[in-house]
Amino acid sequence: MARTIGVIGMGYVGLTLTAALARKGFTVHGVDVQPAVVESLNRGRPHIYEPGVAEVFAEHAGRTILVDTALPAGAVDAAVICVSTPVDEHTRRPDLTSLAAAARHVAASCGPRTLVVVRSTVPVGASRQVVLPPLRAAWGDVRLVMAPERTIQGQALRELVELPQVVGGLDEPSLAAGLDLFGDLAQRLVPVSGLEAAELVKLSNNCHTDLIYAFGNEIALIAERHGVDPLEVIGAANLGYPRPDLARPGYVGGGCLSKDPYIMLSDSAERPPFLIEQARRLNEFLPVHVAETVVELIRQARGTTEGATLAVLGWAFKGWPPTDDMRGTPIAAMMPVFAAAGLTVLGHDPLVPDNVIRQYGGEPTSIDKAFSEADGVLVINDHPDYRAIEPAAVLGARRPAVVFDSWRILDEGALTGAGVRYAGIGYLPEGVSA
Structure with a gap:
């Protein structure tokens, strides 16, 4: 033994x-x-x-x-x-x-x-x-x-x-x-x-997960074009229906899902898989699309993005279960978009150290300051600290014009009631087109 x-x-x-x-x-x-x-x-x-x-x-x-x-x-x-x-x-x-x-x-x-x-x-x-x-x-x-x-x-x-x-x-x-x-x-x-069967098991698990999440993101992007709430569509599609559930839209990162599809593809040059690469491309497109949407929402609210401040909550690739893992984090693809728009980016994460936020181009901040000093707030992950945010407790006299809540975990009614435009993945404020 x-x-x-x-x-x-x-x-x-x-x-x-x-x-x-x-x-x-x-x-x-x-x-x-x-x-x-x-x-x-x-x-x-x-x-x-x-x-x-x-x-x-x-x-x-x-x-x-x-x-x-x-x-x-x-x-x-x-x-x-x-x-x-x-x-x-x-x-x-x-x-x-x-x-x-x-x-x-x-x-x-x-x-x-x-x-x-x-x-x-x-x-x-x-x-x-x-x-x-x-x-x-x-x-x-x-x-x-x-x-x-x-x-x-x-x-x-x-x-x-x-x-x-x-x-x-x-x-x-x-x-x-x-x-x-x-x-x-x-x-x-x-x-x-x-050996080969065991190797393929691991790759199959992770590529399948990437594919499932990609379909949820595809539905969100289609719903966005039609002005339909993707969570309503997915919830109704899943309720009581005895077939595989549709996934909620969201970012797909981490050390495995961001690379294992490419490992699967690496030995398939003669007959490449049909779905794996497309799913990965879609999931890598989503953070860029969200960043461009956030920039446009701030531009509409202020008339310009130059000199505007965006607070980003959640820099690790996911919030639940909590982690400090930055591999495959959405913010890496988003920051070039924000920089090109002239935005100053503030950053907060319960587990990611301040020096790492700075390495990615952000300036560390608190949740309270995010909602009181920024022109826009982008919630990237669903850490429990963000789920616990009560808008009435964090909104002051100066409040963000836009909150993009990627996981739809904040109180939309409280935010819109306070005059804040609210958006999510595939879910835009009234009057905004995809």
């Missing part, structure tokens, strides 16, 4: 897996190439926000959680590769450099008795084509599995235990070892026929 685990890569996937394993009694050797991350984790201070993780590291760091820039030679029963597989912003091709480096490191630090687990999201075939060769060259016999991570930010420690864990093996001995390892963590195991 594997009880000492190496986790290569202390990003979100590796960090949360390390915490979950430590809670189950494993000894975990974490690896990260960034000395500052290593130092912080060994002091029990995670560099990424996720509920419950800080408490686990505070209890176990230096005892059963040990982090360094390399694995201790021959010390682990299993090595789990959790490194990032980013997509190039220009070519949209996945960069597997870190994956290959991690495989070489495991080959040099471990041996054929070590179970190797690929947990990073990879193109179909990458476990066999990128990870396996250096292991086989070093050891001959290899035990290798693909066991994709499928958790959601804000619920990772619970989902690592409660979500079914998919495991695909290089061969039967590999699969058996992988099921033995994850049987000590997850409540339910789903063995599949091989």
